[in-house]
Amino acid sequence: MTGAVIRRYRQEELQQLIRLAGASREGSSPFGDTRDHSGLLAYVVTDDSFEIFVAEVGGRQAGFGVLRKNGEPGAAGGSGMIYDVFVAPAARGSGVGTALLKYMMEESAKSGYRTVRLMVNADNAAAIALYRKLGFQIRRLEMAYESGHTEL
DSSP: OOOOEEEEOOGGGHHHHHHHHHHHHTTOOTTSSOOOOHHHHHHHTTOTTEEEEEEEETTEEEEEEEEEEESOTTSTTOEEEEEEEEEOGGGTTTTHHHHHHHHHHHHHHHTTOSOEEEOOOTTOHHHHHHHHHTTOOOOOOOOOOOTTOOOO
16 A cells, blocks of 8 residues: 555645646546646636546646445435546556445445446556556446547
8 A cells, every 4th residue: 555645635635636637637538638737626626516526646746536325325326426636647557446446435435325336448557457456447438539549
């Protein structure tokens, strides 16, 4: 384990989290794009259905996760949704991502949600292996077509 301390986001940290999100995606593209997360994070911090949890190691931000609570706890379709997890490049492989995921799963359960969902790209084998290790199962497969694709 990392010795990571997980806590709730503080309002004055928004710019730091935006930078961390950018650094954690540099050189990778988990969603098949190069999204700018500043708009998403600015929205998330104003919507009460979202919570942001920050992982610190040695007093420094090492990552953060975004959790959304969908619907009413215990109601049909109500679930926790792990929206995204960002881990600083220097903290990868240290267990920070696992600690954040487990924490968000526990927070969902404490809030009365029996199901926790997330989405992942089909080609992200490392993330899929981690999610399966934590007990996640594939429930839905989504496919997309991008215009301009010429191989038929």
